[in-house]
Amino acid sequence: MAELKYKSKINKIRSFALGLVFAGMILMYIGLYFKDTAWLMVTFMILGVIGIVFSTVVYFWIGMLSTRAVPVTCPSCQKQTKMLGRVDACMFCKQPLTLDKDLEGKEFDERYNSKKYQKELQSEGD
Numbered sequence: 001m002a003e004l005k006y007k008s009k010i011n012k013i014r015s016f017a018l019g020l021v022f023a024g025m026i027l028m029y030i031g032l033y034f035k036d037t038a039w040l041m042v043t044f045m046i047l048g049v050i051g052i053v054f055s056t057v058v059y060f061w062i063g064m065l066s067t068r069a070v071p072v073t074c075p076s077c078q079k080q081t082k083m084l085g086r087v088d089a090c091m092f093c094k095q096p097l098t099l100d101k102d103l104e105g106k107e108f109d110e111r112y113n114s115k116k117y118q119k120e121l122q123s124e125g126d
């Protein structure tokens, strides 16, 4: 069975925020190596703080997105997952999910979330 490369959107954003926290900590750690060069140390410290502050913003954003996400039971692993948009992947088993009956059974395509692509599909139907 081919491995699905799709990741739930919420999980994607969450790993991005976690990456920012680590990047921020690493930058601040690098800054400590330059304690003899004040401006360099301060630059790394500021960049590190920006990374961590930004990750906090991203975490808030995930929280807001989660309230809008639709809770569904994954047909594949039977767990409660949340999905954003018309198509998303299960947070646990990465099973592609859709809210749109028309798209059921179709190949998973992130383009289904784009308004422009939906319009293109509709104009083809006319």
Ligand SMILES: [Zn+2]
Binding pocket: 074, 075, 076, 077, 078, 079, 081, 090, 091, 092, 093, 094, 095
């Ligand atoms: Zn699942």
